[in-house]
Amino acid sequence: QVQLVESGGGLVQPGGSLRLSCAASGTIISRYDLGWYRQAPGKQRELVASISSGGYTNYADSVKGRFAIARDYAKNTVYLQMNSLKPEDTAVYYCYIDRSLRYWGQGTQVTVSS
Numbered sequence: 001q002v003q004l005v006e007s008g009g010g011l012v013q014p015g016g017s018l019r020l021s022c023a024a025s026g027t028i029i030s031r032y033d034l035g036w037y038r039q040a041p042g043k044q045r046e047l048v049a050s051i052s053s054g055g056y057t058n059y060a061d062s063v064k065g066r067f068a069i070a071r072d073y074a075k076n077t078v079y080l081q082m083n084s085l086k087p088e089d090t091a092v093y094y095c096y097i098d099r100s101l102r103y104w105g106q107g108t109q110v111t112v113s114s
Contacts, residue, residue, distance in 0.1 A: 001026045002024070002026040002027045002097065002099065002103045003026055004023070004024055004096070004103060004104065005022070005025075005105060005106070006021065006093065006094070006095055006107060006108040007020070007021050007023075007108060008020040008021050008108060009093060009110045010111070011113065012085055012110070012112055013112070014085060014113075016085050016112070017083045017084075018085065019079055019081050021077055022036075022077060023075070023076065024076045024077065024078070024097060027097060029073070029097065030053065030071070032053055033050060033051070033052045033097070033098040034050065034078045034096065035047065035048070035049055035051065035058075035078075035096055036049050036050075036078075036080045036093055037093070037096065038089075038094070039092050039094070039107075040090060040091040040092075043091075046060060048063055048080070049063065049067055049068075050069070051070075057069055062088075066084045066085075067081065067082050068080070068081045080095075085112045086112060089110060090110060090111050090112050091110060092108065092109050092110075093107065093110055094106075094107045
């Protein structure tokens with residue numbers, strides 16, 4: 001059974017940094033495309049960053065140059081390093097993995113506020 005468990009969210013001041021983690025079990029992350037979405041209150045879920053099985057990365061324009069996605073095969077974990085955070089980055093962040101179906105984590109709240 002595939003499970004994704006996110007962690008690392010929290011409250012941070014504007015300009016601060018957070019690193020989100022998504023630990024996978026029941027699957028080997030190196031074989032599949034992975035990524036992060038976010039959903040702010042009253043808004044649609046949007047893609048933040050993705051990484052293909054071949055290592056190709058893609059980012060939303062709003063986070064380019066500030067966020068970075070990475071994988072640790074030994075820990076079977078995907079990360080989202082978020083720097084220079086802005087209030088508009090406030091959202092629930094979800095990781096996913098694309099196998100024959102897309103599996104989602106439970107989400108982790110990120111709040112950027114002074």
